[in-house]
Amino acid sequence: MYLNVKEVAELLAVKPVTVYKWIREGQLKGTFAKIGGTYRFDSKKVEHAIQRRMEHYQYMGVIKPKEDKGDENELQDK
Numbered sequence: 001m002y003l004n005v006k007e008v009a010e011l012l013a014v015k016p017v018t019v020y021k022w023i024r025e026g027q028l029k030g031t032f033a034k035i036g037g038t039y040r041f042d043s044k045k046v047e048h049a050i051q052r053r054m055e056h057y058q059y060m061g062v063i064k065p066k067e068d069k070g071d072e073n074e075l076q077d078k
Contacts, residue, residue, distance in 0.1 A: 003041045011046065 008028075009016040022028045023039065031045040057063045 001043045003043050003046065005039050005041075008041050008046060012050070 003011070005016045005019050009019045012019070019028070023032070028041070028046070028049060031049050032039050032041040034040075054063070
C-alpha cells in the first residue's frame, strides 16, 4: 500500500510540512519514490523506519519502552 504525504503525516501525528522537512533531511530515505512530482511512500517501509527510530530513542534513553501491563490488569480483574 502506498501513502501520500498527508497520509504519512497523519500516521506519524505530525504536519505535512514536517514530512517534507524529513524528506529534505534524509530521515525518510528509502521509504518513498517521487512519481510525477508526487511523493509516494511504501507503508511497510515507513512502519519499519518508525520502528528503527523508536528503538534508537529507547537505546539512547530518550524514551522508555512500553511496559507490559498484562499482569497489572490480571490483578485488577481478581
